[in-house]
Amino acid sequence: MKKLLFLVCFASSAFALEPTFERQTELQNLLKNDCGACHGLTLQGGLGSALKPENLLGKSDAYLIDVITNGRKETAMPPWKPFLNQNDVAWLVHFLKNPN
Ligand code: HEC
Secondary structure (H helix, E strand, C coil): CHHHHHHHHHHHHHCCCCCCHHHHHHHHHHHHHHHHHHHCCCCCCCCCCCCCHHHHCCCCHHHHHHHHHHCCCCCCCCCCCCCCCHHHHHHHHHHHHCCC
């Protein structure tokens, strides 16, 4: 029982500043329409690399958050800092690694 409680607390605190439900829907649309333009509609890869869980699970959240926030120099990957705050980006990384 204690263990379960710990898990529940941990799960809910991991995203203490989780975007609102409306924002999450916007972010999913962004993934499809904007990220998908380069990474493929189903994120299978295109101009940009594939963003499927199997491509990302081995990479750290910090690394992925940095690439999305600041872009990657010398490539077409743009910085998303002007449009996405850190909670948005953290949520996107979590969603990419664990789509429903
Ligand atoms: C204009 C094209 C373009 C758009 C739009 C774009 N990307 Fe990228 N992205 C790229 C390219 C090109 C790379 C670099 C691939 C490489 O290093 O070979 C990249 C790399 C990445 C990486 C690093 C992947 C890895 O395995 O290292 C992530 C994560 C990523 N993009 C996420 C996103 C997300 C999330 C969005 C939308 C918010 C987005 N990208 C929109 C072109 C784009």
